[in-house]
Amino acid sequence: MKPVTVINHLAIKPGNMDQFIDAQHRFVTALPPCGLIGGRMYRSVDGQSAVLVSTFESKDAQEKLLQRAEFKEHIQHLQTFVESSSPVFYEEAYTTGAF
Numbered sequence: 001m002k003p004v005t006v007i008n009h010l011a012i013k014p015g016n017m018d019q020f021i022d023a024q025h026r027f028v029t030a031l032p033p034c035g036l037i038g039g040r041m042y043r044s045v046d047g048q049s050a051v052l053v054s055t056f057e058s059k060d061a062q063e064k065l066l067q068r069a070e071f072k073e074h075i076q077h078l079q080t081f082v083e084s085s086s087p088v089f090y091e092e093a094y095t096t097g098a099f
Helices: 017-030 059-067 069-078
Strands: 004-012 036-043 049-056 082-090
Touching (some): 017 049
């Protein structure tokens, strides 16, 4: 299976960016091994949106994480901070530099 990357653009409720990033960071760093290779979070300079880039070993690994009770609880908690979310799946086409 090929790795899959989920790029999720999130609109953050006003004044909630720091709390959102903290909650997401705490959750992902506490996860036991689950097929998540790694991730990066980007925040807009205006504080209105964030982009979460998460790479999984496979689409199956990502789907298994979605079914875990702790993930479902985490998503409910994030609704406090997030207005909308739009994830899209990607496969890598190429990489340049030390990314």
